[in-house]
Amino acid sequence: MxxxxxxxxxxxxxxxxxxxxxxxxxxxxxxxxxxxxxxxxxxxxxxxxxxxxxxxxxxxxxxxxxxxxxxxxxxxxxxxxxxxxxxxxxxxxxxxxxxxxxxxxxxxxxxxxxxxxxxxxxxxxxxxxxxxxxxxxxxxxxxxxxxxxxxxxxxxxxxxxxxxxxxxxxxxxxxxxxxxxxRSRIRRDAxxxxxxxxxxxxxxxxxxxxxxxxxxxxxxxxxxxxxxxxxxxxxxxxxxxxxxxxxxxxxxxxxxxxxxxxxxxxxxxxxxxxxxxxxxxxxxxxxxxxxxxxxxxxxxxxxxxxxxxxxxxxxxxxxxxxxxxxxxxxxxxxxLRKAGVQRTLIGYVVALGLLLAGAGTSALADAGWANRIALERGLDAPVLQSLATWLVVLGCVLVLLACWARVKRAAIAVVGASLLLWTIHGLALGPALDADSSARKLMQDVRTRIGKDAELGLVAWREQHLLQAAPPVFEFGFEKDFDAQWRDAVAWLAEAPRERWLFALEGVARECVDPARLIPLGRSSRREWVLVPGSALLPGCVPGVPEANVHEP
Incomplete structure (x- = not known):
């Protein structure tokens, strides 16, 4: 076992x-x-x-x-x-x-x-x-x-x-x-x-x-x-x-x-x-x-x-x-010797196989549905296609396992289905999603865009972004309010706009920057992200301070 x-x-x-x-x-x-x-x-x-x-x-x-x-x-x-x-x-x-x-x-x-x-x-x-x-x-x-x-x-x-x-x-x-x-019954039982x-x-x-x-x-x-x-x-x-x-x-x-x-x-x-x-x-x-x-x-x-x-x-x-x-x-x-239990368990294996195969087939056959899923999850089309193919393979194998086991070997089919599910999950499904779900590809793209020596600041970040980001990296708090993070980040960026960049949640990067200069990075963790170069800063602007008061002592 x-x-x-x-x-x-x-x-x-x-x-x-x-x-x-x-x-x-x-x-x-x-x-x-x-x-x-x-x-x-x-x-x-x-x-x-x-x-x-x-x-x-x-x-x-x-x-x-x-x-x-x-x-x-x-x-x-x-x-x-x-x-x-x-x-x-x-x-x-x-x-x-x-x-x-x-x-x-x-x-x-x-x-x-x-x-x-x-x-x-x-x-x-x-x-x-x-x-x-x-x-x-x-x-x-x-x-x-x-x-x-x-x-x-x-x-x-x-x-x-x-x-x-x-x-x-x-x-x-x-x-x-x-x-x-x-306890009273325990005391009576020697x-x-x-x-x-x-x-x-x-x-x-x-x-x-x-x-x-x-x-x-x-x-x-x-x-x-x-x-x-x-x-x-x-x-x-x-x-x-x-x-x-x-x-x-x-x-x-x-x-x-x-x-x-x-x-x-x-x-x-x-x-x-x-x-x-x-x-x-x-x-x-x-x-x-x-x-x-x-x-x-x-x-x-x-x-x-x-x-x-x-x-x-x-x-x-x-x-x-x-x-x-x-x-x-x-x-x-x-x-497990009861016919009803055996039919229930073999039915579970068949249903699981059909569900997986059906989901994979739908993704392969319906390009529109697959594209919507890929867009929502931030996945590339080839990744989704690979995932769908493996789902079809796994589903078909489970159905074949159920056909081999039949009702009499339902318990063996259930255990075998579990072993197959987690083996293929580990060897194929997890690795297929890895680059996108772990944000590794996103942060590699960021480093490629800004150069290996540039300093990167993170705003409204998630843990996977800091984990996958190549140094030098700076952050301005995690549980701190997003607006407060943005204020600190803008001040940091303004100190060296030629060498520094910001990685930020799209909705947070709104004050004191030229929207036309922001670089969209796409979707990750069900959110849209942008890259903010130092050149996008508006001179003299301070987040949260009215423009007329920026230069007042």
Whole structure:
């Protein structure tokens, strides 16, 4: 299982650059850590980056120091975390049931769309899920298996480390709630484990040890500094980016039923089996199966936790996926013998193949539709044609796989489809989009236009632009208001108009420049960008100041 997963999930490693939405941001911070030697407080350009703790960026920076290649390093933590999560899923299912059930659990997780998608991305969430699964592994082992203290300590430490990886890493501790509600039944069952009184203090100690990996040195650095920016950073990341973001989210606001949509799409093909799984889980829970009870109850608590927050993203629910696969695993041998389940799964493979082949065929046959998509995404026509061709190839292969497997081998077809999907994604689809989606081609074009020695200033930039820009490069803040960035940039450009240029969002570059001298760069990140030469500046003009007052003392 691990060998097959490694082949599919590692396919394409080193063949593409970081792409939005999140990858360039983390790689930019990791790059600055390596270059500056300051690993404690991450930065985004000249500003402190307070949206996420730096643990994931540490891993990327360490991977770079080990490989010397950012294209490999930025994806390596997610790849290793995905393989580790698969092993933890397998091992916990083996301890709770047996090796056969463990195999079903691991392959069920590998076949789920969201797992492969996150394993192929350089984002925090796969590492977070490794931490939460490790914590769940430790707590479940302690409560239901051998009851060893080491398992409890691993669970607490992993939950703490997950919390400083991404704030919700504490979620596995919610497992203690269904255990507590079930405590009276546990006491009556001589064969069930209970938390020994002497071990209770060790769980919070282990949790705090995991949190202290980053939080303790950060707080010590803040306490010993008079820098107001550092104090604002600590307040922002500890309060605004955690509690305030959960209670009063300012973006990604979604309706309460949003995660039902996530389950119905990103948790395919497992979501298709819920009509069989839900009643089977209920029957086992009524018969007193605490393994199913704890796994399902904890997953429902995670769902409720994120549903209560107005801010919702599809990745928030991801930590519950391994637990659901483990809970489903003991039922899968029986379910996969049912004709209805077999037809449903083989239908999923056929539908996925037809969907991919149909999308690719439409792009190849309808030039107008393809051009609109290319224009909206900032893609060249040959790139879109290559992408469409690969979609047709992949879709046809999946349909042929389903025809070979037929109904009796539906489970093999589902796993094979997943392996093929992520292999071709890594080797063909991702690299085909790379030059455009990573902004590498755009920033190479900029450097070609201005010359290798010219100074470039960035205004209203995105992380991929700074990451891909060849030096010398300057920026005027990221979270700063665009108008304030433009004022600083115009003053900077005016100091040496012959040697300096500005790369700016089209709508921002409007004051104090001659529109006829702006150089359009096209569309990237769904926005239009322009290049502003020093010769485009209007003499004596100051952004935001009426022209009549420019020369007044």
């Amino acid at each position: 691990l060998a097959l997963a490694a082949i599919a999930l590692a396919a394409g490693l080193g063949l593409r650059d970081p792409s939005p939405p999140d990858e360039p941001r983390f790689v930019l911070a990791a790059t600055q850590m390596v270059e500056s030697g300051d690993w404690l407080i991450p930065r985004r350009g000249s500003e402190l980056y307070a949206h996420k703790p730096p643990v994931f960026m540490w891993l990327q920076a360490l991977a770079y120091q080990g490989t010397g290649n950012w294209r490999v390093a930025f994806l390596l933590p997610s790849l290793l975390a995905s393989l580790g999560t698969l092993w933890l899923t397998w091992d916990l299912a083996r301890r709770l049931w047996n090796r056969q059930v463990a195999g079903y659990a691991a392959f069920a997780l590998l076949a789920t769309l969201q797992f492969g998608l996150q394993a192929k991305r350089g984002q925090i969430d796969m590492v977070l899920v490794f931490c939460t699964t490790l914590a769940l592994w430790g707590l479940m082992r302690y409560l239901l298996c051998d009851g060893g203290r080491n398992a409890l300590l691993w669970g607490g430490f992993a939950a703490g480390l997950g919390t400083v990886t991404k704030g919700v890493g504490f979620l596995p501790l919610l497992l203690l709630l269904p255990w507590w509600l079930d 064969g069930a484990a209970t938390l020994a009184p002497g071990l209770w203090p060790w769980l919070p100690v282990a949790f705090l040890a995991g949190v202290a990996v980053w939080l303790l040195p950060m707080l010590l650095a803040v306490a010993g500094s008079n820098d107001p920016m550092l104090h604002r950073y600590a307040s922002d990341i500890l309060f605004r980016q955690t509690g305030t973001r959960y209670v009063d989210a300012w973006h990604h606001v979604r309706p309460a039923w949003y995660y039902l949509q996530v389950i119905a799409t990103l948790w395919l093909p497992g979501a298709l089996l819920l009509p069989w799984l839900l009643p089977a889980w209920w029957r086992r829970i009524r018969r007193g199966d605490r393994r199913i009870l704890y796994l399902v109850a904890w997953s429902m608590l995670v769902l409720a936790f994120f549903t209560l927050s107005p801010g919702k993203r599809e990745v928030y629910l991801f930590p519950a996926l391994p637990a659901m696969c483990i809970a489903a695993a003991p039922l899968l041998p029986g379910l």
